[in-house]
Amino acid sequence: MRKTVMALIIPIIILIIWGILTTYTGLIPSYLIPSPYAVLQAFENLITNGTLLTDTVSTLIRVFLGFMVAALVAIPLGILIGWFKIADDLSGFIIGILRPIPPIAWIPFAILWFGVGLGSAIFIIFLGSVFPILINTIDGVKRTDKVYIESAYTMGASQLQTLRKVVVPAALPNIITGLKVGIGIGLMCTVAAEMIGSDNGLGYLIFTSTSMLDTASAIVAMLVIGVIGLAFDYLFTRTERKINW
Amino acid sequence: MSFQLKNVSKTFKNQDKELKVVKDINLTVDDGEFLCLLGPSGSGKTTILRMMAGLDFPTNGEITENGGPVSGPSPGRGFVFQQYSLFPWRNVLDNVAFGLEVKGMETQERYENARNYIKMVGLTEFENSYPHELSGGMKQRVAIARALANDPQALLMDEPFAALDVQTRHNLQEELVKIWQEELQTIIFVTHNVDEAVYLADRVVVLSRLPGEIINTFRVEIERVRDRTSTEFVDLKKEITDVLGY
Numbered sequence: 001m002r003k004t005v006m007a008l009i010i011p012i013i014i015l016i017i018w019g020i021l022t023t024y025t026g027l028i029p030s031y032l033i034p035s036p037y038a039v040l041q042a043f044e045n046l047i048t049n050g051t052l053l054t055d056t057v058s059t060l061i062r063v064f065l066g067f068m069v070a071a072l073v074a075i076p077l078g079i080l081i082g083w084f085k086i087a088d089d090l091s092g093f094i095i096g097i098l099r100p101i102p103p104i105a106w107i108p109f110a111i112l113w114f115g116v117g118l119g120s121a122i123f124i125i126f127l128g129s130v131f132p133i134l135i136n137t138i139d140g141v142k143r144t145d146k147v148y149i150e151s152a153y154t155m156g157a158s159q160l161q162t163l164r165k166v167v168v169p170a171a172l173p174n175i176i177t178g179l180k181v182g183i184g185i186g187l188m189c190t191v192a193a194e195m196i197g198s199d200n201g202l203g204y205l206i207f208t209s210t211s212m213l214d215t216a217s218a219i220v221a222m223l224v225i226g227v228i229g230l231a232f233d234y235l236f237t238r239t240e241r242k243i244n245w
Numbered sequence: 246m247s248f249q250l251k252n253v254s255k256t257f258k259n260q261d262k263e264l265k266v267v268k269d270i271n272l273t274v275d276d277g278e279f280l281c282l283l284g285p286s287g288s289g290k291t292t293i294l295r296m297m298a299g300l301d302f303p304t305n306g307e308i309t310e311n312g313g314p315v316s317g318p319s320p321g322r323g324f325v326f327q328q329y330s331l332f333p334w335r336n337v338l339d340n341v342a343f344g345l346e347v348k349g350m351e352t353q354e355r356y357e358n359a360r361n362y363i364k365m366v367g368l369t370e371f372e373n374s375y376p377h378e379l380s381g382g383m384k385q386r387v388a389i390a391r392a393l394a395n396d397p398q399a400l401l402m403d404e405p406f407a408a409l410d411v412q413t414r415h416n417l418q419e420e421l422v423k424i425w426q427e428e429l430q431t432i433i434f435v436t437h438n439v440d441e442a443v444y445l446a447d448r449v450v451v452l453s454r455l456p457g458e459i460i461n462t463f464r465v466e467i468e469r470v471r472d473r474t475s476t477e478f479v480d481l482k483k484e485i486t487d488v489l490g491y
Contacts (some may be wrong), residue, residue: 147330150300155344155395156320165347169334245333245377 034216042216056224059190059201066125067186074130075175078137083163103127104192116197128189129182140174141167173243180236187229246310246398246431248274248297253306255292266292268456279425279432281446289457290435291403298324298401320344323392327404329384331376337387338372344395362390382413399431418444422469439485443478444471451488461488
């Protein structure tokens with residue numbers, strides 16, 4: 001209870017200052033920052049005409065698909081790289097180079113390879129999600145306490161059994177952390193992803209409404225992305241706490 | 246299971262530094278013997294035990310078990326680690342059943358088996374508990390049960406009771422002797438505690454500081470259950486302590 005109250009103090013202060021600056025004093029013109037009331041009206045409008053729901057759902061589907069592909073690629077690859085030194089030596093340099101490239105820079109190639117539409121969007125979100133999952137999985141596997149691995153060997157486990165029954169569960173907390181960061185970054189890529197051939201989605205809503213100077217609707221979409229991110233974060237953090245070993 | 250160590254030495258290389266931790270160990274452990282390797286911390290005793298387990302390999306010399314070379318870890322040589330080594334994501338039952346699980350034993354059968362060993366260490370009520378819910382002494386009990394569940398011919402124990410309080414340690418020592426008497430495996434037990442060595446062992450092998458060499462061997466012929474206050478116990482402890490140079 002106390003924590004909830006504490007968490008709300010700053011947002012409420014921001015809301016009050018925002019309201020004063022935009023509504024009562026008129027210090028900031030509405031085309032620069034819309035008033036809270038205008039945002040609320042935009043929200044109501046987007047709810048009643050149904051676009052907000054469609055946009056949210058289609059963004060969620062894209063993020064999920066991109067994130068799922070990223071997880072399916074990054075977790076097995078991370079286990080491999082974390083376990084086999086040769087895989088680590090082979091991949092360290094190339095991962096180091098690819099990782100800092102912003103997903104948005106890949107847009108031209110996304111269009112060339114996957115065409116305009118869903119494929120490209122998934123690819124961009126995949127690029128955002130894949131590296132945090134990969135890096136955390138590698139790290140988790142490498143950090144597996146040696147005593148667990150040696151225990152498994154002294155009880156007759158093969159390398160594959162040790163990997164499956166010891167290393168993967170031991171690395172699970174790190175893998176979950178990777179997934180948490182990965183889905184967050186995937187969500188951050190939605191605007192970029194939806195710039196290519198999408199005709200719906202929260203990212204699409206942001207840049208179309210901005211281009212029509214409807215900044216209030218853009219803020220609504222931004223806040224929805226924020227809330228979705230917060231919800232994912234909460235879910236993963238709860239899972240992390242449960243399996244913290 | 247019998248062991249033979251012939252001129253065993255071990256040198257660890259760290260970049261350009263070399264550290265000799267074990268030097269010219271010649272030792273025979275008889276089948277069914279309870280042997281303690283006693284030495285100050287940093288006497289290479291853990292390294293010797295790890296080499297017998299197949300977790301490390303000698304730089305020179307050779308180690309054989311029942312006449313054959315030790316080429317790697319095996320469930321026939323159970324190992325109990327000094328650190329807590331239970332898998333935190335498995336409950337007691339699944340920890341103890343791990344060795345049987347990787348051997349491919351059916352669930353029902355391996356649980357039945359595991360329960361016997363959990364009972365042996367007195368933790369039947371805790372079979373569904375997770376390691377973080379157990380005390381240090383209970384964890385090491387489970388670790389012993391987990392090693393025994395694979396029906397090993399030898400049990401290699403690396404200061405398993407070092408982190409426990411005196412009372413718990415004494416209880417576990419007593420139980421270990423009982424288990425050994427019932428199961429008759431060979432036990433090689435590493436410790437830096439003279440009292441523990443004299444209480445447990447048939448034979449105490451005393452090692453020097455680095456590089457670890459055997460400086461003396463004592464046969465303990467005090468009848469079990471041993472009385473810590475008896476003169477022979479106290480005298481032997483003193484004699485060994487003098488050799489150790491504490």
